[in-house]
Amino acid sequence: MGSFTQNGASDQVDEAQDPLDKHEAGDDDADAYTVQDFGVWRVLLGREPSAPFGLGVLLDKWGSVTAAYPLLLRFFLEIYTLDPHMVLLYMFLMLWEGTDSVLRLYVSSQLLKIIEKGLREGRPDTRAVVQAVLARIAFLTFSAVAHWIRGHLSARLQSRVERHFEDFLLRAELRHDMPTFQDNASKSQASASDAWGAFEGLCEAAQRLFGVASQLVFISQQESGGPVFTLLAVVRPVLTGLTFRPLWMKPHVVHSENVSYRRMRSVKAMAAAKYRGDIILGNIVGWMSNEFRRARDALGNLSSKHVSYLYVLNRTPLLDITNNWAGELPTLYWLLHAMLHPERFSVTSIALLQQYATSLNFALQRIFFITALVSKRVADVRILYDAEHVRNQMVDGDTAYPRDASDAKGMDIEIEDVSFAYPETKAKDSALHGVSLHIPAGALAVVVGANGSGKSTLIKLIARMYDPDAGALRLDGLPIARYRLADVRRAQAVLAQDHQLFPLTLGENIGLGFLEHMDDAEMVLAAAADGGAAALLEKFADGPRTELAPVTTAYGVNLNDEKHKALKGVLRKLEKTAEVSGGEKQRLVAARTFMRIRSGNIKLLCVDEPSSALDPQGEFDLFERLRATAEGKTMIFVTHRFGHLTKHADVIICMKEGQVAESGTHKELIARSGEYARLYNVQARAFSEAGPAEQVAKPISS
Numbered sequence: 001m002g003s004f005t006q007n008g009a010s011d012q013v014d015e016a017q018d019p020l021d022k023h024e025a026g027d028d029d030a031d032a033y034t035v036q037d038f039g040v041w042r043v044l045l046g047r048e049p050s051a052p053f054g055l056g057v058l059l060d061k062w063g064s065v066t067a068a069y070p071l072l073l074r075f076f077l078e079i080y081t082l083d084p085h086m087v088l089l090y091m092f093l094m095l096w097e098g099t100d101s102v103l104r105l106y107v108s109s110q111l112l113k114i115i116e117k118g119l120r121e122g123r124p125d126t127r128a129v130v131q132a133v134l135a136r137i138a139f140l141t142f143s144a145v146a147h148w149i150r151g152h153l154s155a156r157l158q159s160r161v162e163r164h165f166e167d168f169l170l171r172a173e174l175r176h177d178m179p180t181f182q183d184n185a186s187k188s189q190a191s192a193s194d195a196w197g198a199f200e201g202l203c204e205a206a207q208r209l210f211g212v213a214s215q216l217v218f219i220s221q222q223e224s225g226g227p228v229f230t231l232l233a234v235v236r237p238v239l240t241g242l243t244f245r246p247l248w249m250k251p252h253v254v255h256s257e258n259v260s261y262r263r264m265r266s267v268k269a270m271a272a273a274k275y276r277g278d279i280i281l282g283n284i285v286g287w288m289s290n291e292f293r294r295a296r297d298a299l300g301n302l303s304s305k306h307v308s309y310l311y312v313l314n315r316t317p318l319l320d321i322t323n324n325w326a327g328e329l330p331t332l333y334w335l336l337h338a339m340l341h342p343e344r345f346s347v348t349s350i351a352l353l354q355q356y357a358t359s360l361n362f363a364l365q366r367i368f369f370i371t372a373l374v375s376k377r378v379a380d381v382r383i384l385y386d387a388e389h390v391r392n393q394m395v396d397g398d399t400a401y402p403r404d405a406s407d408a409k410g411m412d413i414e415i416e417d418v419s420f421a422y423p424e425t426k427a428k429d430s431a432l433h434g435v436s437l438h439i440p441a442g443a444l445a446v447v448v449g450a451n452g453s454g455k456s457t458l459i460k461l462i463a464r465m466y467d468p469d470a471g472a473l474r475l476d477g478l479p480i481a482r483y484r485l486a487d488v489r490r491a492q493a494v495l496a497q498d499h500q501l502f503p504l505t506l507g508e509n510i511g512l513g514f515l516e517h518m519d520d521a522e523m524v525l526a527a528a529a530d531g532g533a534a535a536l537l538e539k540f541a542d543g544p545r546t547e548l549a550p551v552t553t554a555y556g557v558n559l560n561d562e563k564h565k566a567l568k569g570v571l572r573k574l575e576k577t578a579e580v581s582g583g584e585k586q587r588l589v590a591a592r593t594f595m596r597i598r599s600g601n602i603k604l605l606c607v608d609e610p611s612s613a614l615d616p617q618g619e620f621d622l623f624e625r626l627r628a629t630a631e632g633k634t635m636i637f638v639t640h641r642f643g644h645l646t647k648h649a650d651v652i653i654c655m656k657e658g659q660v661a662e663s664g665t666h667k668e669l670i671a672r673s674g675e676y677a678r679l680y681n682v683q684a685r686a687f688s689e690a691g692p693a694e695q696v697a698k699p700i701s702s
């Protein structure tokens with residue numbers, strides 16, 4: 001018999017053959033990759049240009065950097081215009097810090113030379129020593145001050161840049177229509193912090209390049225340095241840099257196939273607060289401990305250290321040996337030089353040569369590291385700007401709605417042979433197929449039908465959240481897609497079952513229905529009363545100014561000591577969230593719709609079962625007020641309850657399996673004894689079979 005569990009974690013350290021193995025690199029497969037295991041990790045390594053010592057990769061990356069020049073120019077100009085003075089000063093200080101090493105070398109070489117001269121002549125030149133020491137102190141002081149100023153500038157500039165790109169990304173994302181938003185491929189992977197990372201990283205790369213260039217020039221011109229020494233000192237860092245190919249620089253995918261490791265992780269995840277109730281009630285504490293221990297024992301010595309670390313361990317020691325030998329070249333040069341020109345040699349020159357070699361080695365190694373990062377920074381900038389090129393899948397129209405200033409208060413809706421499947425279920429079952437119906441302006445339509453029959457989908461198409469795949473949907477005689485989307489939205493109010501409360505005040509949550517009067521306290525309170533939320537507002541001390549779920553910024557650190565009880569108390573009171581019940585939330589959302597109806601622009605009101613959590617009286621009151629407030633406008637109510645609404649309906653549309661099963665008035669549909677009558681009778685029977693008390697709520701009779 002099959003099992004649902006990954007049982008026997010202990011005997012499953014060795015896993016079955018990975019099905020991905022068969023994708024191993026083939027010569028003609030552009031996307032090929034190879035599979036390697038490191039500890040508990042399986043790494044799929046993408047193919048890269050093969051070149052000796054990674055030189056090809058390096059050139060390739062620089063190529064991509066130069067190709068991105070126009071984009072980088074835009075990026076820097078955009079940041080520059082945020083605060084030109086601050087940006088220029090920041091960049092100047094960055095470059096200045098780049099010369100830090102060469103200035104350090106210069107100052108200490110001067111000091112060493114003066115000391116040596118003093119030692120040789122038997123009497124130190126006090127004046128020169130004092131001057132050199134003062135120069136060194138001045139340089140160190142200036143350096144520290146420059147660093148301090150840059151730290152301050154960096155904190156401000158970073159926030160400025162991040163906010164600027166947060167705004168950019170927010171605008172790019174907010175303009176997406178529903179299908180685009182739901183399409184994962186259109187989601188930007190960029191973040192505002194990447195923007196700052198790119199700016200800072202690129203400035204740092206320039207700083208390092210400047211620093212290395214100045215060191216190379218300085219050292220090659222020194223008496224105790226020279227071009228040959230400079231060349232030899234460069235060999236080791238260049239070799240190390242070119243052979244430096246850590247995992248993070250390679251295109252790769254990491255995952256773990258190890259059942260024991262995965263089991264350990266999932267049991268550990270089960271300790272989270274949200275599972276605690278189920279764990280206690282299910283009495284599975286003992287099982288969890290045993291399972292964890294079994295998995296732990298099965299893993300034995302297999303390493304689960306970060307895969308980057310394990311990857312580096314895997315490389316041949318020959319590279320390290322060669323690099324270390326290359327590092328000895330400057331020493332060999334000194335020895336040779338000392339043997340050939342013993343008169344030119346001194347302790348100072350040896351100290352200086354050593355300093356030069358160390359400094360160059362460090363600076364050049366940093367350059368290779370930074371170079372690897374530069375191409376990532378450039379890619380980040382590209383991804384950032386790509387966010388604005390995502391095209392909406394729905395095309396906006398250019399006709400104003402309404403087309404004329406007619407007195408018609410309602411919206412005429414014609415649907416002809418419409419079919420539609422949700423983007424993520426394309427090619428599978430359609431949510432609607434061959435739907436045709438007509439709701440005249442000012443009519444009250446009630447849509448009924450079983451779960452999943454397509455009622456909400458119909459509303460979503462009328463509200464142009466999606467476009468039909470086939471057929472025509474006309475508003476006031478013109479295809480909906482011909483109208484400007486913003487105009488259509490302004491003329492519609494949709495109250496559905498899945499609205500959310502925003503992390504704003506209660507008043508704002510209502511006021512958002514009519515932006516121009518959002519701060520009109522009187523109007524907000526009146527809308528709250530219509531939505532049945534007036535009593536709720538009074539419940540909170542801050543009334544409409546209450547924030548239910550304030551944005552949380554507060555946190556405390558190291559407050560466990562008794563001494564910090566007061567601070568802990570303050571933290572507990574800060575940014576406290578408040579709760580409302582499901583029914584109260586629906587009342588607040590309904591109040592927002594009443595606010596929207598008050599805008600005076602509404603020609604269509606769609607109400608899609610917004611009352612699932614309301615008590616019967618609340619639901620009755622809500623529907624009555626909605627009908628009264630939207631009198632004369634077209635109204636579409638989606639409901640499962642056959643009650644007072646169907647009595648008032650001009651047309652009832654009965655949906656079944658994505659199609660209109662039938663439509664007509666209540667009387668007509670009951671007389672037809674079709675799907676509507678069947679659904680109606682299911683409810684009616686429940687009432688007629690119940691006792692007399694329940695019969696009070698009996699549905700309307702035919």
Ligand SMILES: Nc1ncnc2c1ncn2[C@@H]1O[C@H](COP(=O)(O)OP(=O)(O)OP(=O)(O)O)[C@@H](O)[C@H]1O
Nearest residue numbers: 422424425431449450451452453454455456457458
């Ligand atoms: N966002 C979505 N993505 C994919 N399929 C969806 C989505 N929303 C609805 N569907 C599917 O479309 C079909 C019609 O759903 P719809 O929500 O219109 O039904 P409904 O009649 O309003 O149902 P209910 O009475 O349960 O609210 C269902 O098969 C449903 O699973």
